[in-house]
Amino acid sequence: MPKSLNAIAQKLMTPGQGILAADESEGTIGKRFDKINLPNTLELRRDYREMLFGATQAMQKYISGVILTEETLKQEAASGTPFRAILADADVIPGIKVDRGAFPMPGEAGEKITEGLDGLRQRLASYAELGAGFAKWRAVITINDIAPTRNNIRANAHSLARYAMLCQEAGIVPIVEPEVVGDGEPGNHSMERCAQVTGDVLENVFKELRLAGVDLAGMLLKPNMVLPGLNSRERPSVDEVARRTVAVLKEHVPAAVPGIAFLSGGQTDEEATAHLSAMNQISGKPWPLTFSYGRALQNVALRAWAGRRENFSIAREAFAHRAHMNSLAALGEWSNGVDRAA
Numbered sequence: 513m514p515k516s517l518n519a520i521a522q523k524l525m526t527p528g529q530g531i532l533a534a535d536e537s538e539g540t541i542g543k544r545f546d547k548i549n550l551p552n553t554l555e556l557r558r559d560y561r562e563m564l565f566g567a568t569q570a571m572q573k574y575i576s577g578v579i580l581t582e583e584t585l586k587q588e589a590a591s592g593t594p595f596r597a598i599l600a601d602a603d604v605i606p607g608i609k610v611d612r613g614a615f616p617m618p619g620e621a622g623e624k625i626t627e628g629l630d631g632l633r634q635r636l637a638s639y640a641e642l643g644a645g646f647a648k649w650r651a652v653i654t655i656n657d658i659a660p661t662r663n664n665i666r667a668n669a670h671s672l673a674r675y676a677m678l679c680q681e682a683g684i685v686p687i688v689e690p691e692v693v694g695d696g697e698p699g700n701h702s703m704e705r706c707a708q709v710t711g712d713v714l715e716n717v718f719k720e721l722r723l724a725g726v727d728l729a730g731m732l733l734k735p736n737m738v739l740p741g742l743n744s745r746e747r748p749s750v751d752e753v754a755r756r757t758v759a760v761l762k763e764h765v766p767a768a769v770p771g772i773a774f775l776s777g778g779q780t781d782e783e784a785t786a787h788l789s790a791m792n793q794i795s796g797k798p799w800p801l802t803f804s805y806g807r808a809l810q811n812v813a814l815r816a817w818a819g820r821r822e823n824f825s826i827a828r829e830a831f832a833h834r835a836h837m838n839s840l841a842a843l844g845e846w847s848n849g850v851d852r853a854a
């Protein structure tokens with residue numbers, strides 16, 4: 513492994529910083545824009561990302577890396593400055609989502625398999641030339657009466673490992689994201705079931721990563737937290753979520769992994785922050801924990817922006833606030849009171 517992979521991973525895990533997931537594919541950003549009655553145009557996608565990345569102070573202080581789509585990695589702000597240059601100026605590492613999406617898996621279980629391995633070696637070489645320091649691939653694991661099947665867990669774990677080895681060969685740090693989804697159908701599973709499935713998935717992912725010869729010191733993990741399904745009536749306390757999540761991770765994630773950056777998975781902004789902070793108050797963990805949130809960092813800023821460049825400043829303030837709160841959470845220093853007072 514080139515020495516720099518571990519150095520990039522460590523930089524992404526800088527204490528008090530985390531990752532902004534701004535890698536919504538065209539379909540996903542379209543759904544976000546729909547909610548605020550905006551059309552999904554190239555210009556609005558550019559403006560939206562320009563609003564986020566131009567929150568200079570927040571980016572410098574709280575954000576270590578941004579996950580981009582291929583469109584954004586190659587795109588310029590309205591001024592003509594490439595987004596990757598804007599990020600580099602703020603000392604933020606540009607990353608790239610390289611999977612091509614999760615597609616229906618053949619079979620009766622309603623599961624998904626992530627695609628994108630064909631031609632990935634060539635794509636990674638071109639992303640490295642554009643300055644991408646890390647990449648991300650998301651596997652989607654469904655829970656229902658018959659899912660996840662062993663076949664689906666193994667297929668997704670195998671793809672994650674093939675992706676990760678190709679990234680390391682290209683000098684790019686792979687973020688490995690096996691997401692056990694909480695907002696799927698029916699989404700009423702218990703926290704216990706989420707814990708068991710998350711553990712099973714992580715066990716298989718690390719088995720495949722080892723088999724593939726992936727250097728664990730040159731990657732990061734992006735997991736879900738252990739939570740009941742979003743349609744479940746179970747309401748665990750913040751401490752319970754933190755305790756169960758850390759327990760599952762400690763059982764299945766090797767200490768050689770330089771860091772864990774969580775996805776928010778449809779939690780409210782405050783829940784995602786509170787859970788991260790509580791986990792960071794638990795001692796004896798071998799890896800640092802931070803955020804790699806999409807929705808939980810962007811929700812408020814997206815609404816404040818509302819598609820208008822004249823709202824950039826107020827939207828950036830909203831983004832800066834969430835980024836600040838999650839920075840505190842990454843240090844285990846967040847509290848409800850601070851969030852409301854700030």
Ligand code: 5MM
Nearest residue numbers: 533535536537540775776777805806807
């Ligand atoms: C931002 O959403 C990402 C891209 O999803 P699609 O490829 O489906 O458009 C997603 O991978 C994201 O990085 C993670 O799921 C974390 O986002 P959340 O919103 O769960 O924190």
